[in-house]
Amino acid sequence: MITIKQIADLAGTSRGTVDRVLHNRGSVNPEIAKRILDIAEANNYRSNPFAKALVKGDKRHVVGIVLNSVGNPFFEEVLRGITEASEKYRKYGFEINIKEIKGYNEEEQLKAIRAVIAANPSALAITPMNTKGISKELSELTSIPIVTINQDIPLKNKFAFVGCDYSNSGRVSGDIAKLILPKGGNVGIVTGSFKILGHNERIQGFEEVVGTKDGVKINVVGVVENNDDDINSYTATRKLIREKKPDLIYFCAAGTEGGVKAVIEAAKDIKIVVVDDIPPMRTFLSRGSIQAIVTQHPYNQGAEMIEILYDFLVNGKKPKKVQNFTENRVMLPHSIS
Amino acid sequence: MITIKQIADLAGTSRGTVDRVLHNRGSVNPEIAKRILDIAEANNYRSNPFAKALVKGDKRHVVGIVLNSVGNPFFEEVLRGITEASEKYRKYGFEINIKEIKGYNEEEQLKAIRAVIAANPSALAITPMNTKGISKELSELTSIPIVTINQDIPLKNKFAFVGCDYSNSGRVSGDIAKLILPKGGNVGIVTGSFKILGHNERIQGFEEVVGTKDGVKINVVGVVENNDDDINSYTATRKLIREKKPDLIYFCAAGTEGGVKAVIEAAKDIKIVVVDDIPPMRTFLSRGSIQAIVTQHPYNQGAEMIEILYDFLVNGKKPKKVQNFTENRVMLPHSIS
């Protein structure tokens, strides 16, 4: 690899002049300029990015992260995506500083935010609680980009959101239901809570798809809540089966394990679609106890957040959209290899 | 950000000594060492990666790539994955040098390899033809890692392969067939060629899954070749429908468009699973003319190849396995958002 100094020597001039030509800053004798350009070309000159970064004072970056991941397998996957993606970039000064917390307590999340911010990060990524206090705290952080991950809240200064398109998740689950029930049938839905927007959007997406087509009728015969809890889920699902006789049950939130157990106990030919890619579901899937998982791919959410911030902080490229949805992935028994 | 010089000043010593302590090269008065460590810690010292890379003489890398992508939508997707993934790394001296060629002509591929190698790349990625000449040419390139992409050939000096697990693709398609035909039924298969390993592996994977379970019988009633050609596919599919009366057809190679048209014309309720994620298939999918696409995700193949080489060339990390399979992705109508 030829250097600026070598070019200067070959051209019988100085580094300053070579630099001027290479960056066409003008003020150079055209003849010398041509000589320099020819030499550079012939030797396939490329500037040394490290020297450039050094003299330009390129910053190292640390991304502050607040994640409600403690004891939550879903967010542990998000975390894996974050760590593995950022690992690649570490060599050139791109790091992460994660504060993991457990559950949802506003005071604790506020404390975590403050701790992370105190370390002076180049950006903040967070799974924010949707409360006034958090909203206020975040909206004051106007000097760095803020990325919400998996959970979203309104924020004027939001840089990006990375997470699930819940309506689409519901629609894809609807696709599966139609595949399984080509002649129509009854569907029961077990949701987490009617108060949670994402759950409702899933239901809506699902109904939209199964409802619209042809002469085939798929009826949603009942929707019950389980509060994301396995015991509740078990009870609610039993009741749903007894009273509504569904041909298929769509579990559009957590607490799937209890629900699936209720279905297995009932020993009827009831098909199941779930949203959680957690170990017990994988087991159920490969045994044929459930038919499909439609998962929001937590690993990718973590990795994509890192890519978005790297692209911006290092390459100066903003994401095309604020909303960045990861694919709703369809997992069948042999998707797991 | 504090620097080595500042630490030296604060500690009342020299840069050399600070360097020694920070890299524990020994030979430093323990008292001074402690002082230095304390200052570094207190000021959260991190070495400047650019200065380090400069003095260490970190190499810039160009990955030579030979791709049979001209006029091939599939490989254009691979190309997109390659370009976008490598774009991110360009800033720190990681580049690609692609030679695109059309079709499969050994001489031309040899020429492309030589051209790319002449530019002295740090690695070579290629969609190799499985011929003696190519094999010989590649096996002589022992000084750089070679990654085969999408197509694989035996090679002692192969660094990695990135591509499709064909058997798994067949198994996942089998999963879908079982979802669609819960009570069993007849399946016809349209393959490219009995001489192509990947196609045969798909068929085998498919049969393995639909054949093994319960009392439900899914019979593969016929397998026909279409030589990846739409016209052949149309004719062969018509014949298949007429003679074998399948409930479902599995297109496990290219030339799907002609085949699907034959099915539509037949106007029977025949379900379809295909492997090609190309624009006409997306249209068919959203119209309900076909039920699912099981695609090998060409974009990811390109991107993953770059990640593998970046990880090795820049971070010195070898891939865990030589065989790197991308996920066989299930696309249903609403997967496309």
Place this chain on the structure above:
DNA sequence: CTGAAAGCGCTTACAG
């Protein structure tokens, strides 16, 4: 055990 100096490859004033 320690420090002064040179050098990695570039850019940036500055003087002429």
Place this chain on the structure above:
DNA sequence: CTGAAAGCGCTTACAG
């Protein structure tokens, strides 16, 4: 229009 010099933050001999 041009060149000499300083400096970015680190590492590497070298001399003591």
